[in-house]
Every structure is written in structure tokens, then in C-alpha cells.
Amino acid sequence: MEIKKIAVLGAGVMGHGIAQVCAQAGYEVNMRDIKDEFVQSGISKIKKFLSGSVEKQRMTQTQADEIVGCIKGLTDLKASVGDVELVIEAISEDINIKKDMYKELDQICRPDTIFASNTSAQSITEMAMVTKRPDKFIGMHWFNPAQLMRGVEVVVQAKTSDETRDTIVDLCKKLGKEPGVCQDSPGFVVNRLLQIWYNEGLNMYDEGIAEPIDIDSALKVGYNFRMGPFELRDLVGMDIGYASTTTHYRELMREQFRPPRCLIMKVKAGDLGRKTGKGFYEYK
Amino acid sequence: MKISTVGIIGGGELADKLKEVLGKANLKVVTASLNGDFVKEIAECDLVIELAEDDFAVKKNLMKTCDTKCKKESILATTSSHPWVTRLAGETKRPDKVVGLNFTKNPFEDKYLVQVVQGLQTSAETVQAARKFLADTGITAVKLEETPGLILDRVIASVVNEAAVMYSSRLASKEDIDKMMKVCVNWPMGPFEFADYMGIDRVVEILDEMTEQLGPKFQPCFLLRRMVDAGWLGKKRGRGFHIYS
Numbered sequence: 024m025e026i027k028k029i030a031v032l033g034a035g036v037m038g039h040g041i042a043q044v045c046a047q048a049g050y051e052v053n054m055r056d057i058k059d060e061f062v063q064s065g066i067s068k069i070k071k072f073l074s075g076s077v078e079k080q081r082m083t084q085t086q087a088d089e090i091v092g093c094i095k096g097l098t099d100l101k102a103s104v105g106d107v108e109l110v111i112e113a114i115s116e117d118i119n120i121k122k123d124m125y126k127e128l129d130q131i132c133r134p135d136t137i138f139a140s141n142t143s144a145q146s147i148t149e150m151a152m153v154t155k156r157p158d159k160f161i162g163m164h165w166f167n168p169a170q171l172m173r174g175v176e177v178v179v180q181a182k183t184s185d186e187t188r189d190t191i192v193d194l195c196k197k198l199g200k201e202p203g204v205c206q207d208s209p210g211f212v213v214n215r216l217l218q219i220w221y222n223e224g225l226n227m228y229d230e231g232i233a234e235p236i237d238i239d240s241a242l243k244v245g246y247n248f249r250m251g252p253f254e255l256r257d258l259v260g261m262d263i264g265y266a267s268t269t270t271h272y273r274e275l276m277r278e279q280f281r282p283p284r285c286l287i288m289k290v291k292a293g294d295l296g297r298k299t300g301k302g303f304y305e306y307k
Numbered sequence: 308m309k310i311s312t313v314g315i316i317g318g319g320e321l322a323d324k325l326k327e328v329l330g331k332a333n334l335k336v337v338t339a340s341l342n343g344d345f346v347k348e349i350a351e352c353d354l355v356i357e358l359a360e361d362d363f364a365v366k367k368n369l370m371k372t373c374d375t376k377c378k379k380e381s382i383l384a385t386t387s388s389h390p391w392v393t394r395l396a397g398e399t400k401r402p403d404k405v406v407g408l409n410f411t412k413n414p415f416e417d418k419y420l421v422q423v424v425q426g427l428q429t430s431a432e433t434v435q436a437a438r439k440f441l442a443d444t445g446i447t448a449v450k451l452e453e454t455p456g457l458i459l460d461r462v463i464a465s466v467v468n469e470a471a472v473m474y475s476s477r478l479a480s481k482e483d484i485d486k487m488m489k490v491c492v493n494w495p496m497g498p499f500e501f502a503d504y505m506g507i508d509r510v511v512e513i514l515d516e517m518t519e520q521l522g523p524k525f526q527p528c529f530l531l532r533r534m535v536d537a538g539w540l541g542k543k544r545g546r547g548f549h550i551y552s
Binding site for chain 1: 411413414415416418420422447449450451452454458459461462463465466469470473477478479480483484486487488489490491492493494495496498501522523524
């Protein structure tokens with residue numbers, strides 16, 4: 024199926040970035056959120072990003088205006104999804120909210136519309152099964168910031184059709200992204216491997232083997248990782264890291280994913296990382 | 308203690324690089340081969356670094372010889388990537404002056420990382436002197452207490468092992484797993500590229516050592532063992548997870 028028009032549900036951190044990338048590739052985009060202020064906030068973030076690109080002479084003002092012109096901001100769900108070939112959902116990471124949304128979408132969308140969830144933590148299979156179109160249900164996991172990060176995980180579940188998979192892989196390429204296909208399972212590929220990398224780093228600190236700065240430096244200087252696990256935990260936020268590790272541990276049920284004690288204690292102490300001025304390191 | 312003379316026992320790429328870097332830092336370097344007689348000047352060095360093959364018996368004999376011949380202030384350093392600092396120290400009469408200096412060559416740039424390994428008996432002064440010496444030479448050093456895998460191998464071998472589990476259970480292709488880690492989160496290499504670079508046999512060796520000393524969560528994925536059986540040892544053999552021509 025040829026995709027011409029895309030609805031992006033959610034205009035938050037991920038949603039607005041995804042909408043921008045789709046618009047930049049020339050697709051018509053309906054960006055929808057539950058309140059107009061969220062929609063407007065998303066649109067102004069896109070405008071801000073694009074004016075930065077104009078300043079850096081990566082595009083002209085006319086091009087930036089054209090991109091914004093491709094994006095229509097909406098709050099009405101039916102109006103935003105009724106005439107699209109693809110819905111990319113980037114709403115709250117709550118499985119029940121997502122399932123309710125998909126039940127409704129299944130009723131109001133065209134029968135041939137593909138549903139792609141940007142979830143990083145919920146089961147694609149579980150969401151697909153609340154619809155009558157599991158063959159047209161797929162995961163499309165983007166990375167923050169969507170405008171800049173090249174990779175997209177394309178997550179298939181048992182009932183995703185090959186045609187749906189191929190359509191989304193093809194779309195990723197048209198959007199200038201690098202798709203990687205994986206089966207639905209906790210953490211998909213990227214977050215699951217990241218958990219191991221984080222945890223073994225943090226475990227060594229818990230075991231009294233080395234300090235955060237030594238562990239971070241070893242990985243950066245030895246192998247050219249851009250950041251070490253402690254720095255990245257501080258950047259992303261301890262609470263988010265803890266939630267992610269806990270989900271992996273619960274769902275994969277293996278020792279490797281057990282949340283390290285230092286992570287748990289940082290969350291309890293409210294030292295959540297850069298956003299609170301202190302995590303494993305201090306920020307002024 | 309200030310280190311101004313350094314003895315290097317053993318040859319190879321690392322020895323050459325060390326001679327160059329230490330020379331630039333105005334340190335006096337004495338070199339000796341592994342097989343020849345003990346070089347008298349080594350005995351007077353403040354720091355003696357052994358670069359013997361990673362075989363415990365070989366390193367043990369070398370350490371004992373150095374302990375007998377070197378002045379009592381000399382620090383004796385092993386470059387082993389195994390957790391052998393405490394064991395080797397136990398073979399000497401100066402266990403407080405035995406330290407690990409494990410060199411890892413950066414795969415992308417002409418530089419080394421040194422993991423300074425403190426054994427159970429290594430004194431804080433010895434660690435301090437080693438770190439100061441490395442800082443003077445401009446080699447980046449990190450410090451850790453002795454543990455299997457040290458810092459780098461523990462993290463990377465664990466990642467490789469999990470990736471092998473994921474690939475074995477057909478969650479994704481090895482090409483896509485490598486690609487995703489690079490393009491989604493900016494890793495310098497994908498897990499299978501790391502594995503092929505390190506050598507599959509080495510990855511299994513690290514995992515076995517960690518399993519034995521730290522617990523079952525490090526147990527190597529069966530696929531890795533089968534690859535060793537098949538001789539698919541990585542880049543050095545032309546085939547590991549990927550094929551190299």
C-alpha cells in the first residue's frame with residue numbers, strides 16, 4: 024500500500040518530532056493531541072527546530088514554511104485519522120490508555136489503515152489483539168530526538184503481515200531513517216541490550232569494584248562510547264531508568280535485568296540526575 | 308614513590324608503543340626479552356612491567372624472578388587481563404607492591420586505556436604511584452579492584468552474550484542487531500562486531516571466568532561455544548558472527 028497521509032497521535036516529545044520527520048519527507052501529516060495547547064506546543068517546537076535549521080543554512084525559510092504547512096494540528100480524533108493510510112501512535116506509555124485508543128481507532132479508521140505504535144515498553148502483540156486488524160498492526164519505535172536519531176526499530180508480532188512490515192520498512196527509508204526489524208519482546212533489541220550495558224556498569228559500582236567516573240571513562244576511552252552508563256543514567260533520569268529496568272526484570276525474569284541497588288537508592292533519595300542537579304554526578 | 312625508571316619485559320606492539328610514549332615523557336626505559344637472561348638494569352627500575360603471554364605459569368615464574376632480583380622498592384606490574392593480581396602477588400615477598408596494569412588498544416584510534424587493577428594486598432601507595440606514572444605519560448588510566456573481566460570485558464562480554472541469546476532466539480538478524488545499536492543509540496560497534504573484534508574464544512573465556520567467580524548470570528550462550536567448536540573465532544580467523552575477506 025502506498026502511504027500518502029499520516030496521522031501522528033500525541034504531540035509530545037516523540038510525537039512532534041515524528042510529525043516533523045514525516046512532513047520533511049513530503050507527507051501530509053495530521054498531528055493530534057487531546058488538548059489544543061498540547062498541539063500548539065508541538066507545532067511551536069517544530070517551528071523552533073526548523074528556524075534553527077534555517078539559521079544553520081540547512082534549509083531556506085520557504086522550505087521550513089512548506090514543512091510546517093504539511094502539518095495540520097487537530098484535537099478531534101475522528102477528523103485526524105479518518106482519511107490516512109497510517110496512524111503512528113505516540114501517546115502515554117500506559118497499556119490501558121493505549122488499548123482503549125486502539126479499540127476506538129479500529130472503529131473509526133478505514134479498514135486498510137496501518138497502526139504503528141511508537142511504544143518502547145508495551146507489548147505490540149497485546150495492543151494488536153484489541154483490534155480486528157492485527158495483520159496491520161506493527162511497532163515503530165523511534166529514538167529521541169526523532170529528527171536527529173537515524174534508527175527506527177520496526178517491531179513485528181506473530182500476526183503482522185509481510186506486506187505491513189515491508190510498507191513500514193520502506194516508509195522508514197523514505198523518511199531518511201535506518202529501519203531494523205525485530206520480533207515483539209520486552210525491550211525489543213535496543214533497550215534490552217542497553218539494560219545489560221547499564222546494569223553491568225552499575226553493578227560494578229555496587230560491588231565496590233570501581234567508581235562511576237572510572238567505569239564511564241573506561242568505556243569512553245577504551246571503546247569510544249560517547250557516554251558511560253552513569254552519565255547516561257543522569258541524562259535520561261534515574262526514575263525513567265528505574266522504571267525501564269524494572270519492566271525488563273519483571274518481563275524477562277532473569278538476574279541480568281535486576282535493578283542495581285545504587286539505582287534504586289538514587290530514586291529513593293530523589294537524586295534523579297541532571298534534572299535535579301544531582302545523580303551519580305553533580306551538576307551546577 | 309616517584310617512578311622515573313621503567314623496565315619492560317617482553318616485546319611486541321605494546322612494548323614498542325610504551326617505549327615511544329615513556330621516552331617522550333623523559334622516563335628512562337630498560338627493555339628485556341622474555342627468553343633471555345635477566346637484564347641487570349631491570350633490577351634497579353622503579354617499575355617493572357611484564358608483557359608475557361597470558362599464561363599463569365609463565366607470569367608466575369617471571370614475577371618470582373623479578374621479586375628475587377629487583378630492588379625492594381620496585382613496583383611489579385602484570386598486564387594480565389585475568390584476575391591474577393592477588394595470586395601473582397602471593398608468589399612474591401612484596402605483595403603490597405604488585406599491581407595490574409592492563410592495556411586495551413582503542414579499536415578506532417592510536418591510543419590505549421590502562422585499567423589499574425588493585426589486588427587484595429596492593430597498597431594504596433602502589434596504586435597512587437602507578438596512576439601518577441600513567442598521568443605523566445598521558446595514558447588514560449582508570450582504577451578498579453580486581454575482578455574477572457575487569458571493567459571493559461565485563462560490560463562488553465555481557466552485552467555480547469545477551470545479543471547472542473537474542474539472535475539465537477530469532478528476535479532479529481545479527482546484521483539488524485548490530486545496525487540498531489549503532490544508529491539508535493550511537494554505539495561505536497554493534498555487539499557482534501565487538502565479539503568478532505575481541506575473538507569469540509576470548510569472549511567465552513571471559514564469560515566462563517565470570518561465571519565461575521561471580522555467578523551463573525554470566526554463563527555463555529550455547530551459540531558462542533558452538534562457534535568456538537566450529538573455529539569461527541572472529542575477525543582473526545576470517546569468520547565469526549560476520550564473514551571477513
